[in-house]
Amino acid sequence: MSVWSDPEQALIDGAQALATILKTVPYKKWNHTKDSSRYFFKLAAQKGLTGIEVPVASGGSGASFKCKALVAEILAGADFGFAMSLVNTHNVANNIARWDDSKTSDTTISSLVPELLSGQKIACTALTEPHAGSDFSSITTLAQPHSQGWRIDGEKSWIINASVADLILTYVQTQPEAGAAGIAAFLIDANRPGFIRNEQFGSEAASSLGTSSFKLEGYIARPEELIHPAGFAFKRALHSINGARIYVAAMCCGMVAECLRIATAYGASRQAFGSSLQEHQGWRWRIADAAIDLEAAQQMVRAASQALDDGQPVVDLASKAKVFATRMAEKHTAAMLHAMGANGLRDEYPFVRHMTAAQIASFTDGSTEMLLERICKSQQQSH
Ligand SMILES: Cc1cc2nc3c(=O)[nH]c(=O)nc-3n(C[C@H](O)[C@H](O)[C@H](O)COP(=O)(O)OP(=O)(O)OC[C@H]3O[C@@H](n4cnc5c(N)ncnc54)[C@H](O)[C@@H]3O)c2cc1C
Known part of the structure; x- marks a missing residue:
């Protein structure tokens, strides 16, 4: 039986369809293609991806956090930048929709939610x-x-x-x-x-x-x-940053999975010294190392996502997942490029973009050093 509800499965299928289209956009053309962001926001909106966690009463899907993390992972495999861009808009829509203040009835503010969900506003x-x-x-x-x-x-x-x-x-x-x-x-x-x-x-x-x-x-x-x-605001920012750390970790998994997929396929067809690359043991081990670390990072993301959905403490799990996954992405996006040889540098492949994105992921929503401090504090408190 699927772990996903029907609306969640529809969001995941929508993310996969959108990722397929995103992969066809040459990244150097993103800002030259007319209104790329707005165009893709509207496409994402049609698939419900601007309102994943937004309550059903406010026009969203009311889906779980782990569904959002998987959507982020799928989209980042195609384009980390757009995945982050979309999730940032989504989060503001969710924030406004859930704003449990007496001012929620302010119609000017609440009317912004449908505009964000439709992709009209970013x-x-x-x-x-x-x-x-x-x-x-x-x-x-x-x-x-x-x-x-x-x-x-x-x-x-x-x-x-x-x-x-x-x-x-x-x-x-x-x-x-x-x-x-x-x-x-x-x-x-x-x-x-x-x-x-x-x-x-x-x-x-x-x-x-x-x-x-x-x-x-x-x-x-x-x-x-x-x-x-x-x-209230500072605590609120720290609270929502825990979720951000988990979905950024998920995005790192998405990028490494895509690099691994491409490098593995390339290794089956590229010939060197009379056989395919994948028939050389030294070449294969790089692939195995990436697969092992990816699996570990995905398990950490799933555990942290589940804890968040269950209302369990998540600060430590989220920090550990992000540090592990960003380091994993820094290491293996570069390793997979290397496994491709010089062709890995070509713009038609995502390696250079994903390498840059792995660095960005290690800054946003708490840099690696800040998170190491956080993890150390939790460690000290638990002993
Ligand atoms: C592409 C991109 C998108 C971003 N998007 C957003 C966004 O949408 N909204 C937003 O608000 N911000 C955003 N940021 C900013 C991001 O949150 C910051 O880059 C991050 O908080 C680090 O701050 P800084 O770059 O000023 O580095 P600094 O704070 O100047 O730190 C420089 C370096 O020193 C390390 N360092 C700092 N203090 C310590 C310490 N006490 N001990 C050890 N090491 C330390 C840091 O980890 C870092 O490696 C984005 C950044 C990037 C690169």
Whole structure:
């Protein structure tokens, strides 16, 4: 019997169909092909992938976290950048739909959910600033009370989707010097005065991430756009980051699985010294090593996903899964390229893109070093 409900199976099938199409897009053409992100968002929306965990009452599928992690894994095998981009929009839709505050009845905010689910609007989440990455509590973008709500000034950097996003869940400081306790989160409208979008930047190999930066200069947020108030927002960010660590780990598995699949097939056809590559023992062992580590990472992802769905403690499991899976991807995307010989460098294969993505995965949602600190803390607390 399948572990998936019918709606979940439909999402997984939809992700597989979308991944097949994504693999046909030359990555260097992502930003030259007209509106690639918006085009693929609409395609993803038709398959329900913008609303995987969003409650059914809000128009989503109400699926499990482990279904979302598998969808992320499948899509990242084709294109890590688009998988991250999609999941970031999805998370904002889910966040708004589940916003259990008295202001949920605010129709302007709740009407955004269908626009995100249909792919009409794209969203993202902004914590990082030019001078504050790992040290999140030191952000300086400032929100001050204003006659119409709040006035916000500051700059955010390295934000997925910021080159195209319409809505940005933005973390700001409300009480300088207060650190974590003063951090709040606002829903920012990128089409309003005071929002200044910068050009997309980052590696071309990950252009489908749509990474960019933006400034807020005298931006006015309405009171109901304060989604998570000070005293709550920091904890909220740390809570949702646990899920992010698990699906990023899943994406690393998806990328290695795809590299392994391509290299294995190549080894059966490429000839060297009178036989196929796969008939050389030294060549085969590289394949076996990748398969072993991939299996281990997938098991860690499944265990962490299940714990999250069951409401069990997940901080330690999520951190361990992400450290293991990102290191595994750093090692084996490169090893699989090597197994292909020079042809592994060709743009028609995903090795170079996936190698870059493995590095990106090791920064986002808690860098490897931050997670090692976290894991060590759990270890010390348990003894
Ligand atoms: C492609 C991409 C997309 C991103 N998307 C988003 C997004 O959508 N939203 C968002 O808010 N952010 C995003 N980020 C930012 C990401 O969260 C940060 O890159 C990450 O938090 C690390 O911060 P930093 O790059 O400023 O590195 P720094 O904090 O400057 O750290 C530099 C290096 O030092 C290490 N280091 C830092 N402090 C310590 C310490 N105490 N002990 C040991 N080592 C330490 C770090 O691990 C890192 O290796 C993205 C980043 C990338 C690359």
